[in-house]
Amino acid sequence: MGRLSLRFVALGYLTLILIGPLAMMVWRTAEDLDGAWTAITHPDTVAAFALTLKVAAIAVSVNTVFGIVCALVIVRGNIPGRGLLNAFIDLPLALSPVIVGFSLIALYGVNGWFGWFQRNGFEILFATPGIVLATIFVTLPFVAREVVPTLREIGTEQEQAAQTLGASGWQTFWRITLPSIRWAVVYGVVLTTARAIGEFGAVALVSGNIAGQTQTATLRVEDAYQFAYGNYAPAYGISFVLAATAILILVLMIVLQPKGARR
Amino acid sequence: MSISIRHITKRFDDFVALDDVSVDVGKGSLTALLGPSGSGKSTLLRIVAGLEAADHGAVFIDGQDVTARPPQKRGVGFVFQHYAAFKHMTVHDNIAFGLAIRKRPKAEIAERVNQLLRLVQLEGLAKRYPSQLSGGQRQRMGLARALAIDPAVLLLDEPFGALDARVRAELRDWLRRLHDETHTTTVIVTHDQEEAMEVADQVAVMSEGQIEQVGSPREVYEQPANAFVMTFVGQAHRLGDTFVRPHDLEVTLEPNGSTREVMIDRIVHFGFDVRLDLVGGDGERLSVQTTRDQAELLELVSGQIVYVRPMRATTFS
Numbered sequence: 001m002g003r004l005s006l007r008f009v010a011l012g013y014l015t016l017i018l019i020g021p022l023a024m025m026v027w028r029t030a031e032d033l034d035g036a037w038t039a040i041t042h043p044d045t046v047a048a049f050a051l052t053l054k055v056a057a058i059a060v061s062v063n064t065v066f067g068i069v070c071a072l073v074i075v076r077g078n079i080p081g082r083g084l085l086n087a088f089i090d091l092p093l094a095l096s097p098v099i100v101g102f103s104l105i106a107l108y109g110v111n112g113w114f115g116w117f118q119r120n121g122f123e124i125l126f127a128t129p130g131i132v133l134a135t136i137f138v139t140l141p142f143v144a145r146e147v148v149p150t151l152r153e154i155g156t157e158q159e160q161a162a163q164t165l166g167a168s169g170w171q172t173f174w175r176i177t178l179p180s181i182r183w184a185v186v187y188g189v190v191l192t193t194a195r196a197i198g199e200f201g202a203v204a205l206v207s208g209n210i211a212g213q214t215q216t217a218t219l220r221v222e223d224a225y226q227f228a229y230g231n232y233a234p235a236y237g238i239s240f241v242l243a244a245t246a247i248l249i250l251v252l253m254i255v256l257q258p259k260g261a262r263r
Numbered sequence: 264m265s266i267s268i269r270h271i272t273k274r275f276d277d278f279v280a281l282d283d284v285s286v287d288v289g290k291g292s293l294t295a296l297l298g299p300s301g302s303g304k305s306t307l308l309r310i311v312a313g314l315e316a317a318d319h320g321a322v323f324i325d326g327q328d329v330t331a332r333p334p335q336k337r338g339v340g341f342v343f344q345h346y347a348a349f350k351h352m353t354v355h356d357n358i359a360f361g362l363a364i365r366k367r368p369k370a371e372i373a374e375r376v377n378q379l380l381r382l383v384q385l386e387g388l389a390k391r392y393p394s395q396l397s398g399g400q401r402q403r404m405g406l407a408r409a410l411a412i413d414p415a416v417l418l419l420d421e422p423f424g425a426l427d428a429r430v431r432a433e434l435r436d437w438l439r440r441l442h443d444e445t446h447t448t449t450v451i452v453t454h455d456q457e458e459a460m461e462v463a464d465q466v467a468v469m470s471e472g473q474i475e476q477v478g479s480p481r482e483v484y485e486q487p488a489n490a491f492v493m494t495f496v497g498q499a500h501r502l503g504d505t506f507v508r509p510h511d512l513e514v515t516l517e518p519n520g521s522t523r524e525v526m527i528d529r530i531v532h533f534g535f536d537v538r539l540d541l542v543g544g545d546g547e548r549l550s551v552q553t554t555r556d557q558a559e560l561l562e563l564v565s566g567q568i569v570y571v572r573p574m575r576a577t578t579f580s
Contacts, residue, residue, distance in 0.1 A: 157347035160314050161405075163334040164341040165361035165412060175360075179351040 022243060028232065029240040036237025039224065044212040045238055048220040055128070055203075055216065056196035059135040063192050067143025068185065072177075074144070075151040086148075092140045100137050101205025104130060126208030131216065134202035139195045143188030150184035151177075183257055190253045194246050217242055264325035264415040264448050265290040266311060271320035273306055273472075280306045281317070282472040288416075288465070290325075291446040293439070295459035298469035299495065304452045307469070308418050311450065312339045324415055340409030340447075344421040346401040348393035354380075354404050355389040361412035379407040382441070399430040406438075410447070419451040423458065435462050456496050460484070468492050490579050500549050505576040509552040514539065515570045516561060522570035525549060530558065530565055539563065541571065 029036050039045060073079065074086045092100070108114050108124045117124050124130045158180065162172045178185075200218040207214045211223065217238065224235035266288040273281040281303045288294045296304040309315040311322055313334035321330045329337050349357050356363075358379050362372045380386050383403040393401055402422055409417060422438075423431040439462050442449055453459050459466050460480040468475045468483055468491075476488035487493040490506065499506045502523075515522060525541040528548075537558045539551040551571060563569070 154350075157343050157345060158349055160334070161341065161343060161347040161349070161408070162360065162364075164312055164314070164337075164339055165408065166335050166364045167360075168335060171364060176349060182351075 025236055025239055028236040032233035035233025039234030039237045040241055045220055047212045048215045048217045052197055052217040055131050055135050056193055058132050059139050059196045060189055060192050062136055063139050064143050064185065064189055067188055068147055070144040071147035071151055074148055089141050089144050092138050097138050097199065097201030098205065101134055101202035104134055104206050125206055126214060130206035131203050134206050135196050135199050138199050138202050139192045142191040142195065143185060146184040146188035147181050150181045154180045186253065190249055193249055197245060266416055266448065267323040269321045271307065271310055271317045273310065273317050279472050284474055286467050286474055286477060288448060288450055290448055292465055293442045293449045293463050294465040294467060295463035296450060296452045296467050296469055297456060297459040299454055302469040303472040304469045305420050308420050308450060308452045312341050312418050313337050338415040340412060340414030340417045342405045342409050342419040342422045344424045346405045348401050348404060350393050353389065354385060354391050357404055358407045358411050360408060375411060379411055383407040398426050399434060402434065417447045417449040421452055438462060468496060493577060502573060505578045507573040507576045509550050511573055511575040512551045512571045513574050514551055514553060514561065518570045522572045525569060525571055527563060527565050527567045527569060530563060
């Protein structure tokens with residue numbers, strides 16, 4: 001009885017908070033499929049999705065490598081300051097993306113410390129590099145945060161065993177360490193991807209939001225909503241594709257991981 | 264290959280783990296480093312393997328100074344207490360690891376792995392993962408993996424410590440037989456004196472980062488160098504300034520000059536052996552190891568007052 005009502009509360013809460021809004025969006029999309037389709041296939045929307053995927057691919061690649069290196073330093077490192085690194089890596093989770101975007105504008109703006117780029121034609125702000133930087137910033141912690149506990153759990157004995165068997169540091173990493181943390185890395189990559197695709201605040205400030213050029217998919221949704229003039233079908237349609245992409249990534253992860261790989 | 268450990272000192276912050284330790288391990292011997300936890304025995308083994316660096320001193324393997332060499336270049340086989348199995352690899356791939364790293368031809372690897380699987384009695388389990396093996400099987404896989412690279416020396420760090428008593432005894436026998444076949448110079452770290460006595464032909468007793476005595480199992484038991492060895496290797500009671508083994512106490516029913524009066528608290532039967540737990544007048548506890556026949560002959564019962572006398576006692580200056 002107690003367990004049943006607890007389950008009811010949990011499911012009810014999920015429905016109210018998660019399923020409800022998504023279901024509503026799917027419903028609205030279905031109401032005007034033609035309108036949604038026209039918006040989705042609009043060249044500017046296609047360009048927005050292409051930009052989002054490109055930015056996500058770069059941010060995920062960079063942060064996967066950085067996240068694994070960081071986790072190794074935090075768990076295995078022997079250097080002073082790794083406690084500080086451990087604390088700092090969570091900063092993007094605590095900081096509002098708007099502040100991230102704003103500080104990037106301050107730094108790379110023509111009067112900022114790194115203003116040289118902007119002044120000399122290497123556009124960072126209101127261009128792809130700025131969007132990439134903002135996305136890398138907000139998605140920084142995910143891989144490291146997933147990998148750190150797994151690295152702690154596997155310990156160093158397997159790596160030491162590999163060393164006594166003749167494996168170099170590099171061989172030990174590729175053959176022992178990386179396979180041991182692979183599911184943590186996959187999970188971190190999934191979270192990073194989802195966050196990168198969905199990022200809005202930081203990107204909104206640094207991108208310039210030029211349709212067909214520096215407009216990402218989330219910015220395109222915002223635009224479609226702002227300038228709907230009563231026709232919300234485009235906003236719903238593009239939102240639906242974004243949400244479906246995120247859900248697909250989650251499902252893919254569940255399908256890919258072997259049974260019992262994650263407790 | 265012989266191992267020579269010369270004046271090794273190792274500190275962890277303020278704690279002195281090893282204090283000027285020197286030991287020699289003869290070629291083809293099986294040596295046990297025996298001591299309580301914290302005596303530095305595992306640290307010493309890890310220094311021999313290159314998994315830990317000594318602050319001072321040198322390690323020679325087969326006459327060559329390997330002190331500065333990384334573990335990869337020492338040719339040691341190392342077996343860990345908690346197996347250190349490569350969890351994402353099959354038994355076959357675990358054993359083949361060292362050979363794969365050395366880029367040996369596939370056929371050669373397959374042949375060698377099969378041979379080792381037979382040696383450690385894991386035939387038919389090659390495709391399993393470590394999680395599908397029992398503790399004893401995992402440790403045999405660990406041994407096969409270490410032996411695959413034809414190590415100059417085999418180092419075992421409490422290899423049977425995580426196993427239950429029966430499997431431990433089995434593997435101990437098996438290790439001894441394996442050693443008699445392969446004659447690989449072997450060092451085993453253990454805190455279990457019975458294990459050391461049974462398996463090794465040389466025992467180095469360690470305490471607080473120092474070597475207390477090196478000798479054959481019989482020597483360290485019968486001619487202990489000091490009070491620590493006397494009490495750590497086998498049981499011993501302290502009677503005033505002397506030490507006596509439980510089986511060197513004679514029990515009589517009548518007092519006789521040099522005897523002490525004691526009461527039998529408990530009689531414990533182990534088949535042929537019988538242990539008498541005794542309490543002296545001053546509350547001091549003693550135990551005597553005797554035989555079932557002897558106990559029956561004297562018609563001993565608990566609560567009875569008897570007299571004990573050391574037949575052989577050892578004094579350390």
